[in-house]
Amino acid sequence: MKLTPEEVQKIADLARLELRPGEVEKYGEQLSNILSNIESLKKFQTDTIEPTAHAIEVPTPFRNDEVVLSDARELTLANAPEREGDLFKVAKVL
């Protein structure tokens, strides 16, 4: 499966990656190879097999609806590239 340069560019846009000249071709080829490898799975007959996302069928555990004060504001804001007061400051949206 060969990806077109437009498809490669779209994938890069969705992932917020900026590609330099030549990289569309370089990564395009690598991505195409990965897809071709995955493609080989198609030869297996899976019609009668239920799709699963996990290897073993275990139901999700639950927690009770209880509040634990995290007091993690500083931890949260420690990752802010820019902060103003207790808020993240980001480039103007809209």
Place this chain on the structure above:
Amino acid sequence: MTYETIIGLEVHAQLLTASKIFCSCSTKFGASPNGNSCPVCLALPGVLPVLNKKVVEYAIRAGLATGCTIAKKSVFARKNYFYPDLPKGYQISQYELPICIGGKIDIAVNGEKKTIGLTRIHLEEDAGKLLHEHPTTRSKGASWVDLNRAGVPLIEIVSEPDLRSAEEAVAYLKTLRAILIYLEICDGNMEEGSLRCDANVSIRPVGEKKFGTRVEIKNMNSFRHIENAIHHEVRRQEEVLKEGGRVIQETRLWDSEKEITISMRSKEEANDYRYFPDPDLLPLLIDDSWINAVHQNLPELPEAKKARFMSQHQLSEIDAETLTSSKSLADYYEACVKIYGDAKKISNWILTELLRELNNSGEPIEQCKVKPDGLSGLLQLIDQGKISGKMAKAVFLDMVKTGESAKDLVAKQGLSQVSDASTLEPIIDKIIIANPNEAERYRQGNEKLIAFFVGQVMKETQGKGNPALVNEILKRKLKP
């Protein structure tokens, strides 16, 4: 050419849990910025989300109340996109396998009934909140992010494209909102964003089977906005088609000040969300015993309450419908009936006097200063002959303003009705003597003149004469 409007609604309802959907952070509205956030709702490396059981219970409630099938197995998926209010770079939602499938909601527009199909109800987490002005410095020119809302549980209720007008869309949303409030799973507050609605709107020539291109409208936070936005969008699409153009599939924002919809710059390059099952979360399995337990504890819903008011209290359908249109109004009414007894009289007072005052002030019934015991007390004064029905209406207005009891107001204003004949008789005698011509005409058969005499007595007693008694004495004394 005439066009038909096709509308489907996506409604996001914030669930009334104490903690978030996958972590123990509080969901409280109005907490200080970013105070309700933790490594789990930000998906910092090494953390695992754990599902809040109450969230599932609430979604089952919503599904059962709207006739959905509850899925024995549903799966959480990641919806991937980048936006500053989304700390993880993905939103945990449900995609191929939602928790509730199918279902329906019955609506009525101008007395005409219609059933609107539901496609699905699924669980998801809310995003954070973007501010476009800093709350303390008031500076602009940037945006600010508060992640307190990130991870708050939502259900998204998706309707079939069964709605055919803005009026139907509003009726659907009002009905759905009432159900969610009755179920006690969402507070229904549209201004604070606990209930949000996006509309998919398209038009097609009447008779055409194929759907037209749909436009998604966002940012409508009141029933009024929704109605206006849909009307506006339909007109816009009609104009585009009439000029020979074609409608583009896009998202448009409602600008309630300018009353127009504005095209959003393609926020995410197409809707390419690359959904995939969340590897951190196992499938959600729900067994019959859980569903049955939720079913048994389902509160009485508007339709059932309405039917009960009609059969138990002999109310008309229209009265029962109005009283059950909101849970708080129905609760108020029932509390009054419990104290006072006469359902018909209570419902008349609520539907006329009380609702008129609430409409005028625009405040919800919870904030009304006249509580059920207050209204009941007023009606009891009428029954005891202490005040007339007319006086009661004036007293009621004062009760709404001051919150004082009817008894206190009547005493304070000296309003008490004159109900003893020995006080009224001398007054009436005097009036008959003062108006000999009218008295004579009455005796000759002009019985309408009784109203004239009642009016004179009321003037003399400053409206305090007991009307029934005044009538009785007058008729006796004027008898030929």
